[in-house]
Amino acid sequence: ETGVTQSPTHLIKTRGQQVTLRCSSQSGHNTVSWYQQALGQGPQFIFQYYREEENGRGNFPPRFSGLQFPNYSSELNVNALELDDSALYLCASSLGDGHGYTFGSGTRLTVV
Amino acid sequence: EDQVTQSPEALRLQEGESSSLNCSYTVSGLRGLFWYRQDPGKGPEFLFTLYSAGEEKEKERLKATLTKKESFLHITAPKPEDSATYLCAVRERDDKIIFGKGTRLHILP
Numbered sequence: 001e002t003g004v005t006q007s008p009t010h011l012i013k014t015r016g017q018q019v020t021l022r023c024s025s026q027s028g029h030n031t032v033s034w035y036q037q038a039l040g041q042g043p044q045f046i047f048q049y050y051r052e053e054e055n056g057r058g059n060f061p062p063r064f065s066g067l068q069f070p071n072y073s074s075e076l077n078v079n080a081l082e083l084d085d086s087a088l089y090l091c092a093s094s095l096g097d098g099h100g101y102t103f104g105s106g107t108r109l110t111v112v
Numbered sequence: 113e114d115q116v117t118q119s120p121e122a123l124r125l126q127e128g129e130s131s132s133l134n135c136s137y138t139v140s141g142l143r144g145l146f147w148y149r150q151d152p153g154k155g156p157e158f159l160f161t162l163y164s165a166g167e168e169k170e171k172e173r174l175k176a177t178l179t180k181k182e183s184f185l186h187i188t189a190p191k192p193e194d195s196a197t198y199l200c201a202v203r204e205r206d207d208k209i210i211f212g213k214g215t216r217l218h219i220l221p
Contacts, residue, residue: 004155035211041214042116042118043201043211045208045209045211048209055207056207090156092156100160101146101158105154105155106154
């Protein structure tokens with residue numbers, strides 16, 4: 001049973017650029033959610049997808065967008081990067097209601 | 113405003129010294145409360161899900177309980193390998209998920 005895989009593991013971008021982060025869900029998981037975690041803080045919920053539809057969103061601006069594909073893998077896109085976007089971005093997948101979430105190891109994004 | 117508050121922020125215990133971590137929440141329509149363990153540089157590792165007041169779950173030295181306003185993670189006779197940050201999260205009626213800031217637990221040998 002494979003877990004949640006995120007790529008890349010580390011990334012450095014310049015302010016104003018755009019970035020795409022990728023996530024492969026655990027086999028059979030139809031729900032995926034994305035989080036931003038600043039150093040020393042708990043993860044902040046960005047949004048969640050269930051069967052390719054967004055079904056929950058946190059307090060992030062529209063420049064944070066996402067996709068879920070038919071194989072349940074997912075992307076997080078961030079436009080017009082700001083210095084404060086520097087963080088660990090976590091992806092988590094689940095079988096849905098009644099089940100916990102399995103997290104990936106994250107992508108460390110640094111915006112300079 | 114919906115909130116999840118964890119206490120204490122940090123806790124140092126001697127090996128074998130039992131204690132409890134607290135997670136208090138104010139959310140609309142709880143659809144589940146989750147406990148995770150996070151080691152430095154890694155993603156959170158799922159421990160438990162609780163759904164209704166009075167529910168309890170156990171795993172090795174950990175036991176999680178839930179009331180209408182808070183959850184406790186009890187650690188019995190901890191070992192140094194239990195050192196980690198423990199995160200609590202709640203899922204609201206609209207599927208938004210809110211994490212607390214975590215409790216950094218350090219078990220001294």
